[in-house]
Amino acid sequence: MNDAPIGIFDSGVGGLTVARAVLDQLPHEQVFYIGDTANAPYGPKPLGAVRAMAMSVMDELVDEGVKMLVIACNTASAVALPDARERYEVKHGIPVIEVIRPAARRAVLQSRTGKIGIIATKATIESRAYEDAFHVTPGLEIVTKACPMFAPLVEKGVTSGPELMAYAHEYLDPVKAEGVDTLVLGCTHYPLLTGAISYIMGDDVSLVSSAEGTARDVYKTLVNLGLDAPQAARPPRHKFQCTGDTRSFRDLAQRFLGPEVKGVEAL
Numbered sequence: 001m002n003d004a005p006i007g008i009f010d011s012g013v014g015g016l017t018v019a020r021a022v023l024d025q026l027p028h029e030q031v032f033y034i035g036d037t038a039n040a041p042y043g044p045k046p047l048g049a050v051r052a053m054a055m056s057v058m059d060e061l062v063d064e065g066v067k068m069l070v071i072a073c074n075t076a077s078a079v080a081l082p083d084a085r086e087r088y089e090v091k092h093g094i095p096v097i098e099v100i101r102p103a104a105r106r107a108v109l110q111s112r113t114g115k116i117g118i119i120a121t122k123a124t125i126e127s128r129a130y131e132d133a134f135h136v137t138p139g140l141e142i143v144t145k146a147c148p149m150f151a152p153l154v155e156k157g158v159t160s161g162p163e164l165m166a167y168a169h170e171y172l173d174p175v176k177a178e179g180v181d182t183l184v185l186g187c188t189h190y191p192l193l194t195g196a197i198s199y200i201m202g203d204d205v206s207l208v209s210s211a212e213g214t215a216r217d218v219y220k221t222l223v224n225l226g227l228d229a230p231q232a233a234r235p236p237r238h239k240f241q242c243t244g245d246t247r248s249f250r251d252l253a254q255r256f257l258g259p260e261v262k263g264v265e266a267l
């Protein structure tokens, strides 16, 4: 079991920001990543539909023998976590890690004023999952904004330029005007837009992503359960699959994750 891969998934390339942090913190672990690109974006879809898509990708990863599931997608974490914990953790003993609580924890530590902005997909904002995660910390003021075009632009490889900047101003100017001192990038695609987002928000607003905190949760859980991989002579060979066009996914995955992506298979 210790040699089994960690299963990580997202609607597309956004979850690679989490996979990158997992590979950095756990270089001996093998990763099996699925991008559900045929169904991307998840953000504008009804919550029940996203839950069904996410569960079917996780079924696939579990059938392939992963030792842990990482929901590297805020939208899927927001809508599918209780079902996933019930189906995989309780019934099969496969731990499930999500991305919302790690980002919320970090934002609370980071914020000096307690005024925190959340940008995310429409489904994540509507689920109020971040408000639930912040509930334990009294006295916070939360400003939320859905950014429906951000993830589709990243999926097209657009991470700079006039089209992106126009949407970034539309979404972020009102959040900036509210005077938040911390902004949660509540979608795993958004760290790939850090340049544009920090250009608009300014240097005095801290950007918080879930990648590092989620990777720390992965590390902690593997070690606590005695599931961490032994140090091997050769670096692990990772596996990448997607449900849509493999060539465009491979090009983006190599750009966003790096040389660990040797190829992408169709699922």
Ligand code: DGL
Pocket: 010, 011, 012, 014, 015, 040, 041, 042, 043, 044, 072, 073, 074, 075, 076, 121, 124, 151, 186, 187, 188, 189
């Ligand atoms: N990267 C995902 C998230 O964290 C999903 C974006 C989308 O498919 O709309 O929410």
